[in-house]
Amino acid sequence: xxxxxxxxxxxxxxxxxxxxxxxxxxxxxxxxxxxxxxxxxxxxxxxxxxxxxxxxxxxxxxxxxxxxxxxxxxxxxxxxxxxxxxxxxxxxxxxxxxxxxxxxxxxxxxxxxxxxxxxxxxxxxxxxxxxxxxxxxxxxxxxxxxxxxxxxxxxxxxxxxxxxxxxxxxxxxxxxxxxxxxxxxxxxxxxxxxxxxxxxxxxxxx
Amino acid sequence: xxxxxxxxxxxxxxxxxxxxxxxxxxxxxxxxxxxxxxxxxxxxxxxxxxxxxxxxxxxxxxxxxxxxxxxxxxxxxxxxxxxxxxxxxxxxxxxxxxxxxxxxxxxxxxxxxxxxxxxxxxxxxxxxxxxxxxxxxxxxxxxxxxxxxxxxxxxxxxxxxxxxxxxxxxxxxxxxxxxxxxxxxxxxxxxxxxxxxxxxxxxxxxxxxxxxxxxxxxxxxxxxxxxxxxxxxxxxxxxxxxxxxxxx
Numbered sequence: 459x460x461x462x463x464x465x466x467x468x469x470x471x472x473x474x475x476x477x478x479x480x481x482x483x484x485x486x487x488x489x490x491x492x493x494x495x496x497x498x499x500x501x502x503x504x505x506x507x508x509x510x511x512x513x514x515x516x517x518x519x520x521x522x523x524x525x526x527x528x529x530x531x532x533x534x535x536x537x538x539x540x541x542x543x544x545x546x547x548x549x550x551x552x553x554x555x556x557x558x559x560x561x562x563x564x565x566x567x568x569x570x571x572x573x574x575x576x577x578x579x580x581x582x583x584x585x586x587x588x589x590x591x592x593x594x595x596x597x598x599x600x601x602x603x604x605x606x607x608x609x610x611x612x613x614x615x616x617x618x619x620x621x622x623x624x625x626x627x628x629x630x631x632x633x634x635x636x637x638x639x640x641x642x643x644x645x646x647x648x649x650x651x652x653x654x655x656x657x658x659x660x661x662x663x664x
Numbered sequence: 665x666x667x668x669x670x671x672x673x674x675x676x677x678x679x680x681x682x683x684x685x686x687x688x689x690x691x692x693x694x695x696x697x698x699x700x701x702x703x704x705x706x707x708x709x710x711x712x713x714x715x716x717x718x719x720x721x722x723x724x725x726x727x728x729x730x731x732x733x734x735x736x737x738x739x740x741x742x743x744x745x746x747x748x749x750x751x752x753x754x755x756x757x758x759x760x761x762x763x764x765x766x767x768x769x770x771x772x773x774x775x776x777x778x779x780x781x782x783x784x785x786x787x788x789x790x791x792x793x794x795x796x797x798x799x800x801x802x803x804x805x806x807x808x809x810x811x812x813x814x815x816x817x818x819x820x821x822x823x824x825x826x827x828x829x830x831x832x833x834x835x836x837x838x839x840x841x842x843x844x845x846x847x848x849x850x851x852x853x854x855x856x857x858x859x860x861x862x863x864x865x866x867x868x869x870x871x872x873x874x875x876x877x878x879x880x881x882x883x884x885x886x887x888x889x890x891x892x893x894x895x896x897x898x899x900x901x902x903x904x905x906x907x908x909x910x911x912x
Contacts, residue, residue, distance in 0.1 A: 520673040527680060534684045538691055545695040548702040556801065 463585045467593035474597040475651045476661065479565040484598055485643040486557055491614050493553045494602030495595075496543070500558060502591025504535045505567050509587030511535075513575040528571050529562070536561045566594055601646045609637030705729050708736040713796045714782035715739070715757045715765045740767070745876050752872055757784065765793050768873055772865025775857040777801040779810065779865060783819065789877035792834070795819035797862060807858030818849040824870055831874050833867040836860065 473479045480501075487497045511531050512519075519527050540558045543551035551558065561567070570590050575583040606612060611619035611633050623629035636642050655661050666672065709732050712718030717739055723731040741756045755767035766789065770781045777800035784793040795816045802808040809815055819834060823846045826832045832847050836859040841848035851859035 518667065518676070520667045520669075520676055522668060523673055523677055526677070530680055530684055534688060537688055541691055541695050541699070544702065545698040548699075548706070 460582065460585055463582055464589045467586070467589040468596065469593070469654070470658065472593045472597065472654070473566045473569070473590050474594055474647065475654045477566075477569070478651075479569055480594055481644075481647065483557055483560060483564060484594075484601060484647055485640045487554060488598055488602040488605050488643050489609065489638055490553070491599065491602045491606045493550060494598045496547065496550045497554060497557065498591070498595025498598045500539045500543070500554075501561055501564060501566070501594055502588055504532065504539060504561055505570060505591040506584050506587035507535050508532045508567060509570060509575040509583040510580050512571050513578060513580045513583035516576050519576075524576070525568075528568060532567055532571075533562050566590055597647065597650060600650065601643055604646055605637045605642060608634045609642075701729075705732050708732050708740075710796050710798060711740060711755055711757075711767055711782050712736060714767055714784045714794045715759075716794045717757070717759075745873075747872060747876055750872070752876070754873070754876075755782075763787070768870060770797075770865050770869045772861050772868070774799050774802050774861045775807055776803070779858065779861050781810075781816075781862075781865070783866065783870070785824070789881060790823045790825045792819050792822045792824065799858070802858050803855065806852065807855040809852045809855060810858055810862055815849075815852060822846055822849065831871060833870055834863070836863040 467473060471477070474481065474484060483497060483501075487493045508528075508531050512528055515527075536559065539561070540551070543554070543558060570587060574586045578586070603613070606614075607618065611617060611624075611631075619631060619633075620629075621627055623631040625632050667676075705728075709718055712732065712735055718724075718732055718735045720731070739757050739759060741758070743754050743756055745752050745754055753769050755769070757765040757767060759765070764787050765784045766787070767782050767784045770783060772779045779797060779799045779802065781795060781797035783795040785791065786793050797810040797816055799808060799810060802810065818841075822834050824831065824833055826847070835841075835848050836851045837848045838851045838856055838859065841850045
């Protein structure tokens with residue numbers, strides 16, 4: 459059962475490509491691979507722990523203020539992640555800038571708390587949180603991989619396309635500027651959804 | 665237990681908020697020192713960059729923090745000048761061959777938040793030696809480009825005074841700067857407001873130092889004149905014994 463909770467969000471029930479949640483940050487932080495990885499890691503951590511915390515206090519939460527309680531817990535975790543990044547990964551935290559703060563509003567997190575953590579025990583909730591974070595991360599990293607490779611000719615900051623290939627150095631190659639701009643992230647996410655739907659026929663609406 | 669009870673709800677909310685506040689306050693005080701250090705290192709790195717130092721990639725990869733600290737301690741002296749009752753910060757950089765550069769801190773208002781930077785002038789207080797900019801939250805890909813080398817490298821060897829000695833600062837020109845003009849650099853396409861913010865920031869911040877520059881230049885001139893006089897004087901003492909001989 460735990461295995462199923464873990465495997466499903468990675469592909470079959472992926473939060474980005476199937477549920478189409480958390481798109482906003484997928485557009486913003488995927489120009490380069492490194493911030494995308496850190497963002498994926500941050501979301502995974504926040505999601506895992508917020509699921510565990512909410513799940514373990516789920517029977518005590520007054521129903522009328524449950525959304526507020528969820529927000530407070532998520533916000534606390536996000537601020538903690540932000541502070542830790544500022545202390546130990548300053549450059550990356552500058553690149554992510556406001557997007558770390560915006561994890562609070564990431565629909566996947568609230569979605570998983572409402573749909574899963576409120577009705578399940580802490581351990582399955584933890585697995586569900588991590589798995590959804592990873593599912594989100596896979597898409598983020600895949601988008602960032604293509605955007606950085608074609609947009610900047612590098613990966614993780616290492617130049618892969620030889621400098622002599624570029625037109626300005628007398629070569630034949632030019633980076634595709636469209637890959638750096640946000641619309642390309644949307645197009646890439648669209649392509650992933652297309653690929654997934656052609657593999658998983660049951661997702662196609664009648 | 666009835667969790668929908670009003671009293672229960674209020675107490676629950678209060679306790680939750682207090683617990684969260686304690687955790688956050690604790691984390692913040694624990695991490696503050698390291699965060700401050702990061703900000704401090706970044707400031708020093710920017711000052712060094714404005715005088716074209718601190719760029720040794722191997723040393724940076726090895727241990728960036730201590731490398732930046734060491735370079736800063738080696739070259740840069742913080743000083744402060746008082747101009748019309750206002751304390752202005754001035755960083756003086758002395759390189760190995762004795763040449764001095766004067767680094768002026770810049771503060772301005774961008775489109776979405778503050779922009780800042782450092783500009784260094786050569787000892788004629790006119791020619792720009794280097795500049796560097798950063799921003800809090802300008803639009804990535806547009807205004808945010810001010811922090812890239814492609815933008816700040818343009819400022820090198822520009823001058824802030826015209827030939828008549830009037831302060832003109834440096835203009836950030838939309839639609840292509842005239843390269844033969846020593847006071848113009850290219851603006852960023854799509855980042856006009858941020859580009860203009862940089863221009864305003866340069867004008868306002870450097871202007872505050874102009875009287876100080878004038879005084880410094882005058883001082884240097886006087887010193888040069890004095891030195892010339894010294895040469896004349898020493899010449900006259902050289903002829904004096906000859907005169908005395910004649911008198912005898």
